[in-house]
Amino acid sequence: xxxxxIAGIIIVAISVAGLGLVTKLLEPKYMSGILEGAMIKEYYDxxxxxxxxxxxxxxxxxxxxPVYLWENYGINSYIRGSAQQLIWQSYYLAEETIKREHxxxxxxxxxxxxxxxxxxxxxxxxxxxxxxxxxxxxDSIKASMTDEENMVEYAFPLLRYHSRWNDxxxxxxxxLFHRDKVSxxxxxxxxxxxxxxxxxxxxxxVDYQFGDxxxxxxxxxxxxxxxxxxxxxLVKAPSLYPYWYDEWDKQMVDFADDNNLTYINFLDLQxxxxxxxxxxxxxxxxxxxxxGAEKLSKYFGNILxxxxxxxxxxxxxxxxNYWKTVENRYDAxxxxxxxxxxxxxxxxxxxxx
Amino acid sequence: xxxxxxxxxxxxxxxxxxxxLIPKKAQWPFLLVASxxxxxxxxxxxxxxxxxxxxxxxxxxKLISDKKEAFDVWxxxxxxxxxxxxxxxxxxxxxxxxxxxxxxCLLFNLGILAVTKYTNFTIANxxxxxxxxxxxxxxxFVNLIIPMGIxxxxxxSMGYLIDVYNGKHKAQDNLFKFALFVSFFPxxxxxxxxxxxxxxxxxxxxxxxxxxxxxxxxxxxxxxxFKKLVIAxxxxxxxxxxxxxxxxxxxxxxxxxxxxxxLELYADFTGGIDITIGVAETMGIKxxxxxxRPYFSKNIKEYWxxxxxxxxxxxTDYIFYPISASQFMMKLSKKSxxxxxxxxxxxxxxxxxxFIVWFTTGIWHGASWNFIVWGLGNFVVIMISQELExxxxxxxxxVHVAGTFGWRLFQVIRTVLIMSSLRMFDCYRDVPxxxxxxxxxxxxxxxxxxNLESFMEMGLTNYDYAVVFVGMxxxxxxxxxxxxxxxxxxxxTLAAPVRFIIWYGLFMATIIFGAYGIGYSAxxxxxxxx
Numbered sequence: 001x002x003x004x005x006i007a008g009i010i011i012v013a014i015s016v017a018g019l020g021l022v023t024k025l026l027e028p029k030y031m032s033g034i035l036e037g038a039m040i041k042e043y044y045d046x047x048x049x050x051x052x053x054x055x056x057x058x059x060x061x062x063x064x065x066p067v068y069l070w071e072n073y074g075i076n077s078y079i080r081g082s083a084q085q086l087i088w089q090s091y092y093l094a095e096e097t098i099k100r101e102h103x104x105x106x107x108x109x110x111x112x113x114x115x116x117x118x119x120x121x122x123x124x125x126x127x128x129x130x131x132x133x134x135x136x137x138x139d140s141i142k143a144s145m146t147d148e149e150n151m152v153e154y155a156f157p158l159l160r161y162h163s164r165w166n167d168x169x170x171x172x173x174x175x176l177f178h179r180d181k182v183s184x185x186x187x188x189x190x191x192x193x194x195x196x197x198x199x200x201x202x203x204x205x206v207d208y209q210f211g212d213x214x215x216x217x218x219x220x221x222x223x224x225x226x227x228x229x230x231x232x233x234l235v236k237a238p239s240l241y242p243y244w245y246d247e248w249d250k251q252m253v254d255f256a257d258d259n260n261l262t263y264i265n266f267l268d269l270q271x272x273x274x275x276x277x278x279x280x281x282x283x284x285x286x287x288x289x290x291x292g293a294e295k296l297s298k299y300f301g302n303i304l305x306x307x308x309x310x311x312x313x314x315x316x317x318x319x320x321n322y323w324k325t326v327e328n329r330y331d332a333x334x335x336x337x338x339x340x341x342x343x344x345x346x347x348x349x350x351x352x353x
Numbered sequence: 354x355x356x357x358x359x360x361x362x363x364x365x366x367x368x369x370x371x372x373x374l375i376p377k378k379a380q381w382p383f384l385l386v387a388s389x390x391x392x393x394x395x396x397x398x399x400x401x402x403x404x405x406x407x408x409x410x411x412x413x414x415k416l417i418s419d420k421k422e423a424f425d426v427w428x429x430x431x432x433x434x435x436x437x438x439x440x441x442x443x444x445x446x447x448x449x450x451x452x453x454x455x456x457x458c459l460l461f462n463l464g465i466l467a468v469t470k471y472t473n474f475t476i477a478n479x480x481x482x483x484x485x486x487x488x489x490x491x492x493x494f495v496n497l498i499i500p501m502g503i504x505x506x507x508x509x510s511m512g513y514l515i516d517v518y519n520g521k522h523k524a525q526d527n528l529f530k531f532a533l534f535v536s537f538f539p540x541x542x543x544x545x546x547x548x549x550x551x552x553x554x555x556x557x558x559x560x561x562x563x564x565x566x567x568x569x570x571x572x573x574x575x576x577x578x579f580k581k582l583v584i585a586x587x588x589x590x591x592x593x594x595x596x597x598x599x600x601x602x603x604x605x606x607x608x609x610x611x612x613x614x615x616l617e618l619y620a621d622f623t624g625g626i627d628i629t630i631g632v633a634e635t636m637g638i639k640x641x642x643x644x645x646r647p648y649f650s651k652n653i654k655e656y657w658x659x660x661x662x663x664x665x666x667x668x669t670d671y672i673f674y675p676i677s678a679s680q681f682m683m684k685l686s687k688k689s690x691x692x693x694x695x696x697x698x699x700x701x702x703x704x705x706x707x708f709i710v711w712f713t714t715g716i717w718h719g720a721s722w723n724f725i726v727w728g729l730g731n732f733v734v735i736m737i738s739q740e741l742e743x744x745x746x747x748x749x750x751x752v753h754v755a756g757t758f759g760w761r762l763f764q765v766i767r768t769v770l771i772m773s774s775l776r777m778f779d780c781y782r783d784v785p786x787x788x789x790x791x792x793x794x795x796x797x798x799x800x801x802x803x804n805l806e807s808f809m810e811m812g813l814t815n816y817d818y819a820v821v822f823v824g825m826x827x828x829x830x831x832x833x834x835x836x837x838x839x840x841x842x843x844x845x846t847l848a849a850p851v852r853f854i855i856w857y858g859l860f861m862a863t864i865i866f867g868a869y870g871i872g873y874s875a876x877x878x879x880x881x882x883x
Contacts, residue, residue: 011853018857022865121871148871152359159359162865166816 023158026165027129029175032352035182036061036083040093040130042183043080048322049101051310052077054186055094056109057085059237062287066185067330068297070323073305074312079186082130084123087112087217092140094221096131098228105231105308108221110252110263111242116211118146128154143217184330189290191337192347196277196285202243210251222259231308238266238275238296240285264303266296273299290334354394356542356628357581357869364391365632372636377559384537384556384636385529391538392501399500402469403536406462410510411524411531413458414517417451418524455518459511466507469499474720502542504717506535508667513549515671522550530557539632543625545643545663552640560637565845570635572841575859576831577627582867584824585620587817588613589868594811596780599790604797606807607777607790614780615773616825619648622661646832651764653734656772664717668710676706708732718779723787727778734771820866 030037039061052075054060061081069075080093094106118124124144131137141154153160164172182188225232234256236244249265256263266273273295277285280292288296304310313319337347344350354361368387372380392399424447432440473494480491513534517524525531534549534556560566595602595610602610626643633640647660657665676682682702690698708729715728754760774791781787809815834840844855 007849014853015857018861022861026865150359153870158864159870162867163870165865166814 019158023156023161024176025168025172026161027157028125028161028164029171029179030126031171031175031180031182034083034126035188037126038130038179038182039186039188040080040082040127041179042130042181043078043186044132045181046078046185046322048076048319050076050078050103051313052105052107052304053094053097053103054079054081054107054109055085055090055097056081056107057090057112058083058188058287059111059239060107060109061183061186062188062190063237063239063293063296064300065187065189065290065293065297067187067323067326068294069301069304070314071327072298073301073310074314075301075304075310076313076319076323077185079183081109081186082123082127084115084119085112085127086115086119086144087214087221088143089124089127089140091217091221091224092136092143093127093131095139095224096134096136098224098230099134099136102228103230105233105304105310106221106225107233107235110218110234110236111239111244113210113214113218113252114242114248116213118144121146121149124149125160129157181329184326184333187293189293189330189333189337190282190287190347191290191334192282192341193279193289193291194282194284195279196240196281199240199285200243202245205245205247208245208247208251210248215255218255222261232261233308234261234263235300236263236265236267237288238270238273239287240267240277240281242286264300266300269299354391356625357578357586360394364394369635372560373562377561380559380636381533381557382529385533388533388536388538388541392536392541395501396498398498402465402500402503403506404532406465406507406510407532407535408528409458409461410514410535411528413454414514414524414531415526416454417514418517420447420451420454421520422523451518455514458514462507462511466503469497469503471716471720472497505544505546506541508546508664508717510535512546512667512671516549525549525553533557537633537638539629540640543622543629544661545626545629545641546667547641547663552638555638558637563637566637567635569841569845570631570633572844572856573627573631573634575631575856575863577624577629577631578867579824579859579863580620580624580627580828582624582863582869584821584828585617585624586868587813587824587866588617588620588821590812590817591808592617592780599781599786602807602811603790603793604799605794605803608794608798609808610780610790611773611777614776615648615769616821618776618779620824620828646835648769649765649832649836650768651761652768653731653738653771656768657731657735664714668714672713673706673710676709677702682706704736707736711735721782722784723778723782726784726787727775730775730778734775824866 028037036058052069054064054066054077056079058081061079064079066075066077066079069077080090080097082089085093090108090112094108097103097106124141124146128137128141128144131140138151141151145151222232224230234252236249236252244265244267252263252265255261275288275292275295280288280295282289305312340347340349354364364387368384371387372383375383389400392403428440428443435443476492476494483491513531516522525534530553534547534552537547537552537556540547592610592613595606595613599607623644630640630642641663643662643664645659645662647656650656650659682705685705686699686702688698689701692698693701711728711732712725713728714731715725718724718727749755777787777791778784781790808818813821831840834843844852847855
């Protein structure tokens with residue numbers, strides 16, 4: 001009987017370990033090419049308590065540099081963002097963040113108000129797979145799933161990624177048990193520049209009204225912050241595209257007024273920020289490059305320090321140690337990308353995908 | 354709820370757990386609840402149809418059975434009081450009443466099947482006729498629901514009714530037990546078409562948890578999933594591409610499509626039946642086997658004794674034999690022998706009965722002409738094969754190849770090719786197009802047409818074809834081993850680590866190489882449509 005129990009335990013252990021190993025092998029690593037899928041998970045590696053947490057889509061994680069905010073204002077911040085991060089995903093990330101560390105301020109970029117329904121499985125995965133299991137994650141999955149998705153495939157990612165068996169590459173083996181850092185406290189860096197020329201005007205829409213679902217989560221986000229005594233600041237990043245309509249802007253202004261919130265539309269402050277669209281974007285106006293991100297961070301850093309009195313925490317030994325490592329990586333990445341630019345005319349070396 | 358859906362697997366786990374946790378007396382009533390829940394989840398409206406069939410068949414069979422029994426008792430006591438002729442008359446009178454009940458129930462339920470499944474097919478044909486006579490205003494089509502598995506449960510119920518009517522067994526006394534026999538969820542949507550006396554032996558019995566039975570059932574389910582997900586649903590992509598573009602994929606590609614479809618249908622249908630039998634087995638219930646390695650058959654007749662066995666025997670027992678033995682056929686036999694001679698005349702009623710059986714088999718598979726032509730195609734091939742029997746005998750007397758491996762292999766390949774050709778009617782679902790594509794195999798095939806890159810444009814990569822090929826090899830090897838007994842039984846005798854490697858390997862292969870989830874459209878089992 002004892003032997004049978006032992007045999008049973010061994011069989012279960014081998015089976016589970018085998019499944020775990022195959023899952024690890026087949027899940028996408030996001031270590032080259034599309035890096036955004038690796039960003040949500042990196043947050044859990046940061047042991048510090050943040051004063052400011054930015055939550056939103058690419059208009060945050062490509063436009064704000066937490067390293068700059070730390071170096072120049074002593075603001076300890078993190079960007080919890082991923083590609084096409086929908087408002088309900090941002091809400092549940094905020095909920096999880098508040099449970100974990102209780103920041104003083106949450107900055108939310110409002111572009112995702114334009115989406116009222118679940119959009120795309122691949123983007124969902126990039127946001128949701130990286131989250132640690134919690135009620136917030138379950139709720140976020142429920143809110144995000146498109147018709148083709150199933151909760152079971154989130155619980156057992158092998159069922160989703162099994163078909164990658166014929167797409168395995170070197171990275172899948174190299175990053176089987178670990179990941180490199182791809183962001184700098186959530187910031188996705190690009191040093192190259194591609195001037196914004198002929199940015200298209202927004203096409204007229206039939207209906208400019210943001211959807212009920214989007215408003216529902218914005219309201220929930222406001223309530224969550226209020227209940228937890230967290231300052232909520234709404235922002236619209238200065239990206240020129242996707243187009244931000246005046247009608248949309250007015251709705252955000254009204255919402256902020258009605259709820260006594262700060263709303264900053266950086267599109268209206270481009271001159272004050274000092275943005276030069278010939279130099280400060282790497283993709284023709286969709287996202288800022290390092291130069292643009294640091295200009296925006298400088299401008300926003302002033303607001304955060306002076307208007308919102310976010311403390312300067314330089315001098316705290318643990319934080320200094322932590323940020324030293326991030327700064328080193330930050331500088332190394334700048335050097336790497338600039339080196340590649342000089343050598344190959346692209347931030348990517350030829351062997352990168 | 355598809356067998357391969359997460360919902361079905363979740364449903365199974367819940368049913369399985371409750372089945373063994375509740376008192377054994379409550380096991381079969383619980384299965385009835387589970388079966389009706391399964392049906393309810395598909396579409397609540399379906400329940401009305403299956404309930405009506407269950408109720409009418411139960412009461413009709415019970416009435417017939419009770420009357421038979423009561424009459425037999427009465428007759429035993431009183432038969433001495435009557436002369437021979439009077440006894441005959443009494444029996445005939447009694448039988449006449451039973452026959453009326455029987456026919457009323459049979460026609461009513463077959464009527465439901467006919468109306469739900471064949472109304473629009475009839476309208477389409479009437480409209481074609483009207484159009485041929487210059488009437489442009491046809492009859493409008495009707496929007497009727499076709500309850501899931503109606504062909505299967507109607508045939509199963511009618512088989513039961515016929516058996517009771519023929520006195521093969523007594524009617525079931527418990528309405529709920531009968532309702533379970535009709536609706537038993539693993540076999541509800543794609544068969545097998547079980548016989549009451551077989552299924553009832555274990556369906557209503559009390560089952561205690563037995564690890565060996567349960568593990569054998571789970572192994573069978575896993576094997577079914579492997580066939581369905583790894584082989585059938587993967588090659589399905591190429592089958593769809595070939596069928597969908599007949600102008601591009603003709604000639605050799607049409608032949609390849611027919612062969613791919615042969616593989617897909619086999620893996621799909623037998624995979625589904627494996628899951629059905631496996632699910633029942635985990636609960637200690639024995640469901641009849643429906644396949645015995647049909648692609649190893651040496652002729653079409655043998656093939657039909659090994660493929661979809663329960664359907665074949667149903668048609669044989671409940672259509673072929675009654676028609677062959679009917680008074681009409683007896684008279685026809687007499688007349689044809691008198692006019693055409695004994696040799697030819699005796700074949701007329703047999704061929705006519707076969708014709709009816711194959712016509713019905715065809716239309717049972719689907720309300721469209723391609724299925725009817727497919728059915729009649731089988732009839733023609735079987736008849737030709739029978740007519741050529743003297744030639745075969747002559748041939749074997751001259752050429753002594755019978756019994757050799759080469760000859761047996763030739764017979765097997767010939768059968769597969771003939772059946773795959775006939776199945777092209779099922780593939781293309783259009784009779785003229787099927788003939789055109791079949792013709793193109795002989796007129797357009799050529800080495801110049803053969804371009805392997807074209808196969809990569811059908812939605813599958815070389816890796817996919819490799820998976821299908823390996824899957825097919827595994828199928829063949831398992832079938833070869835199976836000839837000398839149960840494969841699961843043989844594996845069970847191996848050392849525990851070997852057993853673990855085999856079953857865990859199969860599980861992992863199914864999980865990794867299965868064509869399911871996002872990127873693959875959920876494919877219904879082909880026989881669910883009947």
